Amino acid sequence: MASSLFPLHVIVFVLTLPSAHPLLQLSSPLPAPTCEPGHSWAVQLRWGLEQEGGSLDELANQVAREAGMESHGQIGHLNGHYLLCRVQDEEGDPRVPGEVLGAHPNVLWHSQEGILRRAKRAMTFNDPQYPSQWHLVSLRSVHGMDINVTGVWERDITGAGVTVVVVDDGVQHTLEDIQPNYCPEGSYDLNSNDPDPMPHPDTRNDNHHGTRCAGEIAAAPNNSFCAVGVAYGSRVAGIRVLDGPLTDSMEAVAFNKHYQINDVYSCSWGPDDDGRTVDGPHPLGKAALQHGVIAGRKGFGSIFVVASGNGGQYNDNCNYDGYANSIYTVTVGAVDENGRKPFYAEECASMLAVTFSSGGRHLRSIVTSDWSLQHASGCTEGHTGTSAAAPLAAGMVALMLQARPCLSWRDIQHIITYTATRYDTEADWEMNGAGFHHSHKHGFGLLNAWRLVNAAKVWESVPFLVSYQSPILKELETIPAYPNKLTLTWNVTAAALRQSGMQTLEHVSVTVTITHPRRGNLEIVLLCPSGMTSLIGARGGGHEWAVPAQ
Incomplete structure (x- = not known):
């Protein structure tokens, strides 16, 4: 037996108790x-x-x-x-x-003694399609393949006191699932310029989109109709803006409409997902997003939740979507019921997190309310794409805001970063300098309602936002052919950080101007001091990019 470096002391306590007591x-x-x-x-x-x-x-x-x-x-x-x-x-x-x-x-x-009556506090609803809402309660053996929300509901966190507005093609607020939670004060029709966001039937029968999103968020429970919303205690409003010509000024009005009534803006739309289009909010839309996070929700900031896009099959990249890469938005992508990236899902460095939606042909889609116009049933099992993922995220944000109404728009982003779960080991996960794993496919991971709400309850607000801007870097050099590369470096000094007041890094926004005959051959990578790389300009586009903190 090896000798110990220190003497070994054995202390024995003997406890004696009087047996007479x-x-x-x-x-x-x-x-x-x-x-x-x-x-x-x-x-x-x-x-x-x-x-x-x-x-x-x-x-x-x-x-x-x-x-x-x-x-x-x-x-x-x-x-x-x-x-x-x-x-x-x-x-x-x-x-x-x-x-x-x-x-x-x-x-x-x-x-x-008598017989005590006790009821199991499990959530049960008589809505006929609730058992099919696998994204709320997964009965399959794959652990963690739902948003983990039922425990939140059991603690009476249902989104009460929070209003989510669906900015889309209208909301059928007379539907049995929507009417009990409809918020007319937060609604408006910008296409017809009146207060009623009721969708207008068209020849293509496709103006049901906003109603489906609204049902995912706030469909009323226990009304024996269709399904249940993630935040079924919240109120839901509608802003009809996508059923007609859309201008920069209309978009700006939509982003700030009733922003002291509406807390969360759910936006399941964006530029064309064709792999060629580079677009986003124009000057008025950009200004409205910024104004919303400054003045909305009594100064705590409107929460803008946007879908990352469905152009994956065309190699589209959500960094080329100016709504998705804005620092003022929560960019949400999709995974299928097995937690894998679907064929349509886009990748980008600006992805914040993912949640569930449809997948391949043999995988289930999202069950939600649907309009009853055009002879529809008012219920669907076929809501798909990142359009279905963003409203789920918006509903989870509503749950967070009930638990902690004073969360700022940046607090929401921070909590998502801290609580999103990394689950797909085949994804391109990299660890940044702050110790967080991020993937261009899944952002910081899968949204989990239980983790989000419990973190919100004890969250301490982040400091005021400060920024640092580098000077314009000019490099009048020819971009070499692969595998060679042109590198531009900028060193942020400690003195510059002290002068700016920055203590933590949340976002890096990069604007580039490049003259090149074939944009699709360009690839732009942000290399961070920690060694992490962010592909901010994938082959196929180029314009302006914003990425999560590295």
Whole structure:
């Protein structure tokens, strides 16, 4: 045996207890005493000073015999508490247990036991399609393949007091699922310039999109109709803006409409997902997003949730979507019911997180409310794409805001970063300098309602936003052919950071101007001091990019 570097001291404690005092006796846990319902009495015994020797067990037996009962032993670990049961074969016994126990000098307390009615606090709804909402409650064996929301509901966190507005092609607010939670004060029709966002049927029958998104967020429970929303206690408004020509000014109005009533803006749309289009909010839209996070929600900031896009099959990249790469938005991508990136999902460095939606042909889509116009049923099992993912995220944000109404728009982004779960080991995960894993496919991971809400409850607000801007870097050089590359470096000094007041890094926004005959051959990578790389300009586009903190 190897010798120890330090002397070994063994200290032995010997505990002696007077056996004459049963309340201090140490014993192994007793099996739970049982009795026929209606024939059992619980008693608390008093060890009198006149007692000599013996034990509480013996006293319990004595009291039981005097009352025409049997002692079934101590109740759990409650010293001095015993269960006494009526002897079944002594039906003619004139003794009344309650009277005997009430008069006994060694009985401090007694009570005849009855059957207690207790209900399991599991969430049950009579909405016919609720069992098919796998994204809310997954009954399959794959662990974690739902948004983990039922435990939040059981604690009465349902989005109460929060309003989510769906900026889309309208919301059928007369639908059974929508009407109980509809918020007319937060709604407007910018296409028809009136307060009613009711969708207008068209020849293509495709103006059901906003109603489906609204149902995902706030469909009312227990109305025997269709399904249940993620934040079924929240209110839902509609801004109809996508059913007609859209201008920069209309978009700006939509982003700030009723922004002291509407807390969360759910936007399941963006530029064309064709792999060629580079577009985003124009000057007024950009200004409205910035104004919303500054002045909306009484200064805590409007929460803008946007879908990352469905151009994956065309190699589209959401970095070329100016809504997705804005620092003011929560960019949400999609995974299928197995937690894998679907064929349509786009990748980008600006992805914040993902949640569930449709997948391949044999995988399930999202069950939600649907319009009842054009002879539709008011319910669908076929809501798909990142259009279905963004409203789920918006609903989860509503749950967070009920738990902690004073969260700022940046607090929401931080909490998502901290609580999103990394699950797909085949994704391109990299660890940044702050210790967070990020993937261009999944952002910081899968949204989890339980983790989001519990983090929100104890969250301390982040400091005021400050920024640092480098000078314009000019490099009048020819971009070499692959595998060579042109590198531009900028060093942020400690003195510059002190002057700016920055303590933590949340976003890096990069604007580039490049002259090149074939944009699709360009690839732009942001290399961070930590060694992490962000592909901010994938082959196929180029314009302006913003990325999560590295």
